[in-house]
Amino acid sequence: MKEKKFSLRLDQSLYDQIAAxxxxxxxxxxxxxxxxxQENSQKESLESRQFVGQIIKGSEILTDSALVSVNGIYYRYSLSNVDTVDSSASYVISDANGNILTLTQLT
Structure with a gap:
């Protein structure tokens, strides 16, 4: 990979924080x-940009098929902080990796 050199101006306090x-x-x-x-220039998926933070009702999660519908599209899901879906609870989409959404039950 060819490297590109360039000057970067930073406030001294910011530089000190970065150096530390x-x-x-x-x-x-x-x-x-x-x-x-490099870490911050990675492209996020559509699902990450559109769905993370969205609230899902437990009653909308299809436990028999292990799918959840978000905006009319079905996704596989995994639960992050519980073992089973509570149909009376609400869940937040906390991560999206490909076609798998991570759901976190709200308390």
């Missing part, structure tokens, strides 16, 4: 910034 975090991870400041940029 880089040191804590045994990285150079440059390597730390590159890693942050």
């Amino acid at each position: 975090q880089a040191k804590a991870e045994s990285r150079s400041v440059n390597n730390f910034i590159v890693r942050l940029l």
Whole structure:
């Protein structure tokens, strides 16, 4: 991979924070910034952008087929903080990975 060099201006206090975090991870400041940029430039899926944070009623989760309908599309699901679906509870979509949504029961 060809590298591109460029100047970056940072406020001294921001630089100091970044340098401290880089040191804590045994990285150079440059390597730390590159890693942050790589992690934060990953494209999110449509499901992540559109569904994460959406509330689902437990009664809308199809436990017999292990599917949940979100905006008219059926997705597989996994539960993050409980073992079984409570039809009287509400759930938030806390993650979306491909066609699998992670549901977290709200208390």
